Structures are given as C-alpha cells and as structure tokens.
C-alpha cells in the first residue's frame with residue numbers, strides 16, 4: 413500500500429472518528445480496506461450502545477468479516493486513527509489482518525508498540541505488519557480537542573478526577589512516523 417493511499421484511507425477513518433463525537437464517544441474511527449476498496453467503516457460506539465467492546469476496530473472487523481464471508485481477513489488492511497488497545501490488538505491478531513495502519517500513538521494504553529506489542533508478539537500465532545504515524549497530528553488533535561471540551565464541561569459541573577479513559581493520554585505527537 414502506497415503512502416498516499418494510506419493517507420486517503422486515514423482521511424475516511426478520521427471522518428468516522430468525528431462522527432463519534434455526536435454521541436459523546438471518544439473520537440476513534442477505523443476502516444477496513446480490501447483490494448483498494450473500503451469494505452467497512454466504523455467509529456467508537458461504546459457510549460452509544462453501552463457495549464464495552466464497541467471500539468471502532470472491533471466493529472469494523474465484524475463488518476468486514478460479514479462482507480468477506482469469513483473471519484480470516486489476511487488480505488485486508490485495518491486503518492485506524494488511534495493505536496489499538498489490548499482488546500482490539502487481540503481481535504486484529506485473531507482476524508489475521510494483513511496490515512495494520514494507525515495514526516496517533518497511545519502512550520498509556522496502546523497495544524501495538526507503545527505499552528505492549530500484541531500485534532507482533534513472538535508467542536502469538538500471527539504477527540501483523542504495521543505502519544504508524546499516518547496523519548498522526550490530525551488524529552491526535554481530534555482526541556485532544558474532545559478531552560479538552562469534556563474537561564471544560566466537567567469543570568463547570570465541578571466534577572472530580574475522571575478516570576483515565578482510552579485516548580485521554582494522547583499528546584500531540586513529536587516523533588516521526590516509523
């Protein structure tokens with residue numbers, strides 16, 4: 413997959429991520445690409461559905477498997493705005509995804525290189541190649557703005573110590589894509 417293609421798919425994932433904000437979900441979006449075509453595009457729906465597993469990646473993998481007609485997605489690329497958490501990294505390995513592309517790193521919860529590396533672990537039966545840092549600035553900015561707005565609301569309500577949430581630790585990236 414060419415760099416300009418990754419950017420094009422990431423732009424679609426970013427549009428998905430923005431849609432999550434409408435139902436107060438953390439803005440993370442994911443698309444699954446097969447043969448140069450998007451076959452699934454989803455965003456985080458945890459708040460919307462009350463489902464703890466309703467992360468963008470899991471939802472997109474389910475949709476993609478339905479399109480493909482099989483759980484094995486080894487000819488597919490998953491493009492996601494934020495580094496996957498341990499649950500999603502596990503799902504990505506279990507789906508035998510062919511390539512993982514992500515935008516912003518998650519230094520507090522990322523399981524594709526930051527805190528853990530579950531997508532390329534020697535003890536697991538499938539290792540997923542990855543490309544990181546695609547449109548990382550835009551992906552991170554969306555999260556930073558979301559949490560800033562939420563903190564603003566919390567302060568107004570005099571809320572105390574919100575628990576750490578997925579993506580809450582995101583800082584604007586300073587490192588180059590690797």
Ligand SMILES: [Zn+2]
Nearest residue numbers: 467497499500
């Ligand atoms: Zn996840």
